[in-house]
Amino acid sequence: MSGNTITTPDRVTYTPSRAARELGLKRREFDLAVHLGRIRTVPDEGGGGRRVAPVEIDRLRAEDGFPRSLHESVRAVGTGEAAAIMEVTKERFTRLARLGLVVPVYFYLNRYRALVWLYLADEIRQFATDEKNAHLVKGRMPEGLREQLDTGLDLRPRNWRGRHLGFLLRQAEDPWQRAGALAALLDPVQIADIAKDPYERAHLNRFRPGPPNHGAPGSPTALLAERIMTAGDPDEIGWLRADLAQTLDEAREHRSAPRPAPRQAPPAPQHDAHPSEPERTHRLLGWLRRRSA
Template sequence: MSRRTTTTTQRTVTALDTGAGPAVAEDDPWVTTGRAARELGLRRTEFDLAVRLGRIRTRPGRVPGERRVARAEIERLRAGPDFPEALRRSVHAVGTAEGADLLGVAKARFTRLARLGLLVPVAFHLNRYRAVVWLYLADELRLFGDDEKHAALLTGRMPEGLRGLLDSGTDLRPRNWRSRHLGFLLREAEDPWARAGAVASFLDPLHVAQLVRDPYDRSHLNGFRRRPPGGANPESPGARIAADLMTARDDDEIAWLRADLASLVDEARAHRPAPRPSVSCRTASASEPLASRRPVLAPPPARPAASARRDTPAAADRAGRRGLLARWRHRTARAATSPATPG
């Protein structure tokens, strides 16, 4: 056995013995996101959040929608101080109850601060009752609580202006999450059409249709629209709730998204026009008579002609019997009417 074959076999056996998953050559400069998460000691939710926050850099994989991580990136993170605890702390997300404990306030006050946009959610999920549970970075909450200029917001009566906003129903949590998630999608996009699709993902399809009139441009753009996080069945109630949270509702938010989309679509057209049918196909389709485009229906089966029906053996037999009967009746009638012969 050659030295090269022996080395390859040893790598395969080592990967299987350690339970590290499929064998991957150590000199492969890229690994899958699942393998990267295991090597970094992160749960998948922690890894995905670290990617969205820019803590871990990824690149497109070999197939559409796949992301990969460079081994050099993994080594950079592993060489950081206090690994892996520091990396885990940087992506530790908490809900309302734990967040309120970190700030030393009641849950109701924490919710009011978040509705006013002073605390920005980093993610959300739906509980078993399909209620939205917002998540916040623990590190950001600590920084907010340690800032002396926020002390008045954590204790005592809420300022009059802020109380008025709360009374009017203000809730900036969905909008702030959309702004944060859009930043992640734009960082991940590596193509002008992908950046335009990222912005279009936060607009109602009607707004996109009003802005991008050309049907070929719009069809190409829709291929880059991103679904809300969660990966649920698009027709499920949970997916519809997530889609609603991802769609801009405020007039000013819609206005700046439309302006950004118009600029990005112009940039994408200049970079690479959207695919269109060839000129010959369009010309042939336009010049083809309308009648020729209609489906041609097969004619119903023809009924046999009368002469053909008479030529069948059964018909000939019936005709022969009718002829004999007619001649017999004719002779009988003549005999009855002829005079008797004298004796």
């Protein structure tokens, strides 16, 4: 067994890094492919995260156009390149993204600490070539949409959360993990209001994924990731709370949250009605001393 593979009696599995090399992908491209469901993973039997089976590597290699087709399916572009694909200005593309008409798949903080959203090139191309979207790509923006933009509407964080939740739910294998995925988008106050039992809440938090890895804890990037990860719109919070409450009911039926064993009082000392031979001797000697005195 090596750090890149695990051998069991019935199968061999690869770490994400090894699987990415086998497929000719950069690690971020591999992670995105997993998030999008392009690459199927299996749980590590040793509890070390997700892994990839060789049969999945073979399936991807057998697809038409590999490796180019796989690379193109996970190609993520920023605003400038996305606007060029759509043949619009960057300003117009940003307005379409704020309206939620195109959904980001990734974000990061650049060296100027500006938030950068990335989009799938394939999805941008499909949006631009769809005749139903011609009036959005070319010509004057409809008045109703302009009014929404004027109010400061920006659906990019919410749409990213929806996409990320889909990934978390695909990875979940039981109701507790599904409940943890839903809880990942709510702040602790909301979770405590739904899971009032402290032991149940502690068990739920075991399955609550944190934000994607964006910098060291407490860094500006990590704080930004945490803020984007947490739902803020009242209606979004409402349906997340409703789904979490329902999924928690299913989780309770599936398996109760563990609780500490009840404390037992120490056993009371036992007084033997028939003292032992040394004890009888000790009592007799004491009686004789008292009598002699």
